[in-house]
Amino acid sequence: MEKMIVRGGNRLVGTVKAEGAKNAVLPIVAATILASKGRTVLKNVPVLSDVYTIKNVLNNINIDVEFDEASNVFVADATGDVSWETPFEYVSKMRASIVVMGPLLARLGKAKVALPGGCAIGTRPIDLHLKGFEAMGATIKIENGFVEAYADKLKGARIYLDFPSVGATQNLMMGAVQAEGTTILENVAREPEIVDLARFLNDMGAKVYGAGTETIRIEGVEEMVGTTHSIIPDRIETGTFMVAAAVTNGNILIEDAISEHNKPLISKLKEMGVRIEEEANGLRIIGPEQLKATDVKTMPHPGFPTDMQAQMTIAQLVSQGTSTMTETVFENRFMHLEEMRRMNANFKIDGQTVLLYGNSELQGAEVAATDLRAAAALIIAGLVSEGYTRVTALEHLDRGYYEFDKKLRNLGADVERINEDSEKALSAKELDALFV
Numbered sequence: 549m550e551k552m553i554v555r556g557g558n559r560l561v562g563t564v565k566a567e568g569a570k571n572a573v574l575p576i577v578a579a580t581i582l583a584s585k586g587r588t589v590l591k592n593v594p595v596l597s598d599v600y601t602i603k604n605v606l607n608n609i610n611i612d613v614e615f616d617e618a619s620n621v622f623v624a625d626a627t628g629d630v631s632w633e634t635p636f637e638y639v640s641k642m643r644a645s646i647v648v649m650g651p652l653l654a655r656l657g658k659a660k661v662a663l664p665g666g667c668a669i670g671t672r673p674i675d676l677h678l679k680g681f682e683a684m685g686a687t688i689k690i691e692n693g694f695v696e697a698y699a700d701k702l703k704g705a706r707i708y709l710d711f712p713s714v715g716a717t718q719n720l721m722m723g724a725v726q727a728e729g730t731t732i733l734e735n736v737a738r739e740p741e742i743v744d745l746a747r748f749l750n751d752m753g754a755k756v757y758g759a760g761t762e763t764i765r766i767e768g769v770e771e772m773v774g775t776t777h778s779i780i781p782d783r784i785e786t787g788t789f790m791v792a793a794a795v796t797n798g799n800i801l802i803e804d805a806i807s808e809h810n811k812p813l814i815s816k817l818k819e820m821g822v823r824i825e826e827e828a829n830g831l832r833i834i835g836p837e838q839l840k841a842t843d844v845k846t847m848p849h850p851g852f853p854t855d856m857q858a859q860m861t862i863a864q865l866v867s868q869g870t871s872t873m874t875e876t877v878f879e880n881r882f883m884h885l886e887e888m889r890r891m892n893a894n895f896k897i898d899g900q901t902v903l904l905y906g907n908s909e910l911q912g913a914e915v916a917a918t919d920l921r922a923a924a925a926l927i928i929a930g931l932v933s934e935g936y937t938r939v940t941a942l943e944h945l946d947r948g949y950y951e952f953d954k955k956l957r958n959l960g961a962d963v964e965r966i967n968e969d970s971e972k973a974l975s976a977k978e979l980d981a982l983f984v
């Protein structure tokens with residue numbers, strides 16, 4: 549097992565590049581199932597453990613996949629006999645695996661997928677996905693932890709989502725591309741990752757209109773064909789570096805960052821005194837000497853993203869004055885703050901809202917990542933804490949951040965990723981020596 553050791557106190561200065569977006573690539577890889585003809589070539593695919601999980605899911609259903617880490621190119625050939633069953637092993641590892649259901653149902657008329665269950669951030673049901681498939685004529689059976697769906701041919705339908713769920717929007721879009729007739733999806737998710745998926749599907753031959761708005765219309769087509777597509781930059785990885793620069797009084801350029809995708813975060817950071825400038829090849833972030841307090845509420849896009857909530861709370865903790873953070877998307881996403889208590893953070897949780905008392909004098913401590921964004925938030929906290937912070941459970945970090953330690957080090961942070969056992973043997977002097 550590995551842990552991240554962070555020594556606080558350094559400003560982040562320099563250039564960092566945004567990877568391809570995890571939350572865009574996962575459904576897009578699932579969509580390659582639809583291509584009964586031709587190979588699909590995906591570019592700008594990030595090297596993340598979640599990408600390997602979805603790759604394994606595809607391998608398991610007889611799709612040929614190759615991923616070249618050096619070039620970030622992922623190739624999928626789904627022209628063979630695709631199987632309808634995806635094993636528990638991968639779905640249990642990564643909830644996003646559920647998005648193979650729509651493409652399998654569209655292509656084969658049946659799909660069997662392990663029920664994903666909840667995770668550290670909330671219960672995460674899939675009722676909206678299933679209700680949508682039912683409205684399109686599918687029969688759903690839930691048995692022994694698996695959900696099975698059958699429909700000789702899905703039929704176009706008008707479906708209103710009770711909540712603009714990202715996964716349900718993607719699953720239903722992919723189910724509808726080969727359905728009979730027209731599907732209208734209302735109150736859908738509007739995230740940039742939905743738009744990227746729609747572009748990809750359209751390049752494969754689909755007729756998807758309105759992605760990025762509240763209503764998506766899909767005209768069913770007969771056939772989907774492999775294509776070439778480049779994944780959009782990761783707005784959450786970008787946002788994570790924006791916050792890291794903001795709290796360290798840093799000055800960094802995030803190459804390939806798209807400001808349009810990060811509007812709510814940019815607006816809040818500006819309110820806190822951060823300078824954000826658009827440059828030809830990305831976004832420059834200049835953190836102030838002292839951040840100002842601000843109140844934030846997470847919402848579906850174009851609201852403030854829940855995936856930036858944990859990182860933002862660290863900025864709020866070190867800002868001047870009291871801030872609030874209200875989490876409306878997931879019911880249990882303040883777990884990182886319980887860890888932050890060990891780092892001397894001062895806050896009070898009241899239901900969905902946390903009151904963050906600023907000017908916290910954060911102190912290094914040993915803390916465990918409870919989920920992916922908690923991992924990034926705790927490491928950012930380490931950057932502005934006195935002394936050493938040790939962050940464990942890095943398997944969460946690796947789901948969504950490529951070489952996070954190396955990228956931070958290149959920006960001047962004192963961060964080392966080492967084996968937990970070897971760290972136990974290090975004296976204080978040897979720890980200091982890690983960073984000279």
Ligand SMILES: CC(=O)N[C@H]1[C@@H](OP(=O)(O)OP(=O)(O)OC[C@H]2O[C@@H](n3ccc(=O)[nH]c3=O)[C@H](O)[C@@H]2O)O[C@H](CO)[C@@H](O)[C@@H]1O
Nearest residue numbers: 571644672673674675676677713714715716854855877878
């Ligand atoms: C791989 C991926 O893209 N993951 C993102 C996706 O997750 P995911 O697609 O799982 O998130 P959803 O938008 O579906 O979930 C949002 C809320 O809706 C609820 N819900 C969802 C589906 C359903 O059938 N019933 C239901 O009640 C969930 O429990 C949650 O409270 O969007 C989330 C919200 O922006 C992000 O945090 C995740 O990073």
Ligand SMILES: C=C(OP(=O)(O)O)C(=O)O
Nearest residue numbers: 571643644855920921948
């Ligand atoms: C919650 C996240 O991802 P997932 O939906 O894959 O758990 C995330 O990316 O922050």
